[in-house]
Amino acid sequence: MGRILVRKYTPKSEEQIMQAKDIMTKGVVCLNVKDTIFDAAELMLGANVSAVPVINDKDELVGILSEADLVRRVEIGTSPRKSWLSRLLESEAGAAHDFVATHARHISDVMTKDVVTAKEEATLAELVDLIERHSIKRIPVVRAGKLVGVVSRADLLEALLSREPEGPVVRPTDKELRQTVIEALAHRPWVSKWPTNVFANDGVVHLWGFVQDDEVRNAYRVAAENVPGVRRVKNHLRSIPAAVTMGV
Known part of the structure; x- marks a missing residue:
């Protein structure tokens, strides 16, 4: 189980191009790949976050788990109900996948493994391109495969707010x-x-x-x-x- 996240923001002058390392949240809450879905639910609620990066014992990023991965569960009666026609047309592989998603106890079975990541030197324009292209809310930032921070849409709003123009010292004629x-x-x-x-x-x-x-x-x-x-x-x-x- 991870640490409580700490936001750290370092504004840059307008002449400098802002990068992921300038606005990312450091000290990110993480899950271990061996944790259970119950560990994940407890951590998300305690830290008030909607998604958590997943790391292995070497601190390498191996996945990400979001609330969406946990809302369809047999324990709370929310597993998908399919019509007889859908069940008839469904492949064995598809049925097996759905069963794992709704019944698995370990986050390694339900997390997203193909994670969209960025390097510390990624510009804000590049980050926004990734967010829009993949329809995601946050991007883990990695260095040599290890998680060093996360950039969320809220971090981008903070960056925008830091650039709010101040009134001119001398008013022009x-x-x-x-x-x-x-x-x-x-x-x-x-x-x-x-x-x-x-x-x-x-x-x-x-x-x-x-x-x-x-x-x-x-x-x-x-x-x-x-x-x-x-x-x-x-x-x-x-x-x-x-x-x-x-x-x-």
Whole structure:
């Protein structure tokens, strides 16, 4: 049975690319591959976690166990009920697999063995790609096959929060702010083919003109909101009617 997890977060400056080692949870709660499903349930409830990495006696990562692996159990009457047709068409291998999943006592029989992992040097972009591609909630981080941490979606939210921009020390003049917003909008792939204009007054940016659609209209607003010194954006941009876009 493992240790209580301890969150440790080390923010980086915006100039540096954040990696898994910068945001991962260290001191992760672990299960031993020899533990039972009852050990696992007790540990998950005590540590308030929904999934636990599984290691062997050499501290090597060999699997991961989640709540989903334990909810279909014969002990609590939740094993799947199949229709007579499903049972008729089911193969012997499939039936055997389902029996093990609902009756096995050892976590080695029910855990996921093919675990998606990442190295400490993996960037946050790479981690998010893995999470989305495999539809998972967390990624164990390994060094030479041994578990050194876990990155969850909550860790990514903490990283996002650490990058919340602070207000500028010196507020730019309206002229400087207008020019900065114009530069932030220039050369975007979605930039409008029709005339647009930017005005700034006491930190409030006004956007005027015509754009292709509401998606582009929103993109203009978001780009302006990300410019340091902008207190608020008033979006007066208008979408071009479909008849005009088709040259009618």
